[in-house]
Amino acid sequence: CYWCHVMDREVFENDSIAGLMNEYVVSIKVDREERPDVDRVYMAALAGMTGSGGWPMSMFLTPDLKPFFGATYIPPVQKYGRAGFPDILTRIHEIWVTDRRQILEYGERVRGYLEQASAVDTDRTKPTALALERGFDSFSRSYDTTHAGFGGAPKFPRPVAFNFLLRYYSKSGEKAALEMNLETLRRMYHGGMYDHLGGGFHRYSTDATWQVPHFEKMLYDQAQLAVSYLEAYQITHEDFYSNVVRDVLRYVDREMTHPDGPFYSAQDAESALDPMNPDSKKEGAFYTWTKTEIDATLSPMESRVFDERFGVQTDGNARVDPHGEFKGLNILHIARTSEEVASRLNLSKRKVEELITSSKKKLFERRAMRPLPHLDDKVLVSWNGLMVSAFARAHQVLGNDSYLQSAERAAAFILDKMYDERGKTLVRRYRDGEAKYEGHLEDYAFFTQGLIDLYEASLDIRWLQRALELTERQIELFVDDRGGGFYDISGSDKSILVRTKESYDGAEPSGNSIAILNLLRLAEMTDSDRYRELASRSLLYFGERMLTTPQGLAQFLVALDFSLSKPKQIIIAGKADDPHTARLLKEVHTRFMPNKIILLADGGKGQETLASYIPFLRSVSMQGGQSTAYICENYACKLPTSDVGTVAQILDGEITPQGRILR
Template identity: 40%
Template sequence: MTETPKFTNRLAKEKSPYLLQHAHNPVDWYPWGKEAFDKAVAENKVIFLSVGYSTCHWCHVMEHESFESEEVADIMNKFYVNIKVDREENPGVDKMYMTYVQLTSGRGGWPMSVFLTPDKYPIFGATYFPPDDKHGRPGFKTVLKRVAQMWEANPDTLKENATDTIEQLRSYAEQSGTGSAAMDFSKITSSVYEHLESSYDSKQGGFGGAPKFPTSCQFAYLLDYHHYMKKEGKKQAQKALDMVLFTLKKIAHGGIHDHVGNGFHRYSTDDQWHVPHFEKMLYDQAQLLSTYASAYKITKDDFFADTMRDIIKYVERDLQHDGGGFYSAEDADSYPEKGATKKLEGAFCVWEKSELTDILGEDDADIFSHHYDVKKNGNVDPAQDPHGELEGKNVLIERSTASETAKQFNITEDQVNDVLNRCKDKLWALRLEKRPKPHRDDKILTSWNGLMISGLAQAAQALQDPKIGQLAEKAALFIKNNMYQADSSTLIRSYREGPSSIEGFLEDYAFLIQGLIDLYETSPDEQWIEWADQLQKKQDEVFYDSKNGGYFSVAETDKSILLRMKDESDGAEPSGNAVALKNLLRLGQALEDHAMIDRAGFTVTSFHSMLTKYPFAMPALVSSYMMYDKGVKQVITSGPLDDPTVKEFHRLVNETFLPNKLLVHAQQGSFIASKNPTVSTLTNQDQKPLVHICENFTCGMPMETVEELEKSLQ
């Protein structure tokens, strides 16, 4: 057992669950802020910056091994000013130093460990350190002592080198600037497709080998590419679609999918989507929900509809605040049973074969075990279990189809599905009764809720289910009522027991604006478009680079950040600039705002160099570029909203996969009509239901029937 520390550090006053997890470490932690910076300067001490998040497995490992150790803490407290940052609460800090770590070490991840000069310039950085030297590599205690010795011996040299590093980072950040040659649209889009096609795993789905992530930005790109190339008759279109559909089915069948508790884990450690790191992140649920919605719109395959409902069931049940917003994540680690003293990864989710027989009865357990590949000695490869926490355990994975299982047991497919559903209900009930639930990171982030609003809105469109749309509306209202300062149009980054003091970043504005536009299309309440317009103006004011185009990730007023950077590459989420570009195009078209369209064009050219050299690293930006190149197809309906024909117009548009569409309803005296002269002229006096398709601010002839509209959308 770890000794009780002699004090509670400053993190006890914070709201972040991640910082609170470290509040009782013997390390004298500080949050990111002036108090820590002033102490480092006054005492001429190196800053040790540790960045992670509350549901991060390896963050927990480093805490247990090092930050709970009195021996390690003594070294840290003697030589360093120690700062903890929740990367989800303060992505600006994480982005800058993660870029540094990736460029200097060739890899990144969390926990991130960076040593800084008292002025916050990086000296050295890496990710997880074991506490002791191992396999010829220095452990954390050795690194702490060496950096302290180097600082004491040559502080000026380290400062000079750190300053040079930041200047190199500045140069790196600026290299995406406008180039002299025109961009080749076909070459850029094709190169992304070719990169993905060459790394595609035709046996297991996904791109590349282990570990495997559900790369939603790549899926979205390929679905967009399929749509545009199909219309041009390109043979690659079908392959792009097939890669996504096959991968989505493999993911849903895999162990990365929680077959009992619903939703998806973060990623799989193997190449078969089998053994996950068991944390569940809101942003994965949100983006996968959008992706499965698109797949369903294209195929009308009920498998994708069922997967959408599975994700929604999970987030509504386990991640929703009473007021409508959505929490951030659930942990990978949990106690295996009530009264246990040590958390294990995946303990809430895995099963022993004998346990299933006891719970389900022998007959049902046999069918269930066959279908989900349950083995007597467990089905986890020891190579995927470095700490031995999954020995003898089974991670459920569908190795058989319902038809194959039915054939194996000489029963019908309906009987198989009845058994599987009955078993899953029993296992979920046992989980709740016998197993402590994993820690839930209950902070609410504006950006991730924006993604969730989009996912729910698109699912509501695909399934034509207004109850799903109401979940999106509740989340939007939660943010508006709790995380938005209307007098200054300012978003707040996070909420936990009240709003935080951290103002929103680019991704908070961009992701929420996207969600509001999607929400308006789902149910044409103009409050969402009007709020989106207000947020877009604020985003332009705070983050837009009027000199070079594109958007900075952090506000100029944040003086704690040494270097303002622009996101163009995708990570677990799409880049802020990629989403911002689509928002400018869609809002600019909806409100006939030519300044927005001009900013969209300037944003495209601002990333000329990166789009030309490394487009495969930014599929979301290339998707937005495709929308820019092809133009927005604006579908404008008019007539009473409750008219059956108008409803059918909306149903058809929302059920159809059109990556560059914008659905607008023309109403006299409305906000959109007051901004958009074209929409204003289409608010017909006799209230006869009509629909127009408009591109480049020019509208085609009116259509009166759903059949006419359907032909025009093909």
């Protein structure tokens, strides 16, 4: 958040302004990532007051926490057409002293607005495939046919959009849905949005061409985008996409992982220019280069190749520089393919790629000597849940055991340090040995999703048992029995003015959309009509919004797609560590089949646990002493097979051997 840093320096670190604040108000600085409930309520108030919102959010409250004045960035003195912070503070103080009733009455009106805005919507519209079609149409209309992505600058990656479009393609065969997705993923990686030396995606692009990023790196972006590229790989089988996944996960493992296993939250966009002056911070200082620095680090031939490949220019290459921070600096982006560089420099492609690899290694090592961006080392359950999913699913598709180990270590840490066994509740944040703040819907939903993915990757029943346990607690704490859907908070903290029910799938999916998808997946894994009914009522609650604003509810459309499909139940009879089990599942994971569940009938505790929900699973067994696949829809299963080729043919619809109904 560029303006957050600016306001910190200009306003809150200004002794004169700080003195006024201490005299006139009680100042509370809230980390929106620790307390999204606080942020959500007052952001709604700000949008109601001003017609827009954003961060930094500056909100003035009455003693009983009712908002009466709000703004985003407020400068230290009047400029940019905005009043200065001291002027606003002084004026508010004057009104508070001379006409307090005016403020109290306005605060009460805003509270009433918030209650009305969060009231249960009585309209119910059953969502149908029409919502999926409207979602595709909406994304098609906003697609940038020149530079890819959706809308204009600034351009944010929205993995929920990729989730939906790939499923729409899978369901309908609509090639445009696939191409919009793939081209956007390609452009994002090729641009300055991606860290071409260290891996990982920056927060967003300030321009329409993906070249000039806001350099912050967020855990939730790495987690979701790793899955986006992974799913693109499952469809295309192009190494480009799997290589991006590996690079992102390598970055997370190296720089965003706590020694005990969980994942940190973010790295700042700013860092110090001078190691001797840590306050000399500047946006992108860690990531940008002068031509002179590059030439001093690389050999002459490496420099020539590197400059051609990454668009390096003597006077800098930033096409957009709204704050004048990148003059003379280069933001690395892929300007030419290896083949184009080879042709321009009369070299072989192999030689070019060798020189690119050696150059990146040297510059990465040189960059490591710079002052590092600040690491936000808090551990959030919600974002860790997303990252657990990414590592677990990468293990399924790419077969790297270290990915599974990373997912399991993070999940085990959360259950050990951030989960109260007695109360069956999650704590939202962990930092420096302290676990704090009540878990919210998104914590339960995202972590449950991670546990479901971890079960399907490891086939260890304990992860599924935990997912079911957390789902039951989530229902107790958050469900709206009257209207449908889930509240974002439990309601135990009475200082929060209203209980909201988030429906927007933005940079992160909403807690509701993931909670609904979890219910649908678990319903298939346990044959639970109760979970199906809860999911159906929740989809009904959000149905009208899915039809009228589908692009804003992209992950809800993913859940809707699952609910409208006939999910495959893929049951493997065998041991989790049997190589033949792995061979059978490899056939599953090489294909993009989003609407499926995987169960293991292991002949032991896992099978007995599953059979307590689905009794027929007691009869599922290996055939001929080999791990055996049962591929089912609505628990009507094809005849079992241990042959990998037959599994592939069944999945591809090439053969439909006589089946039996086991349900």
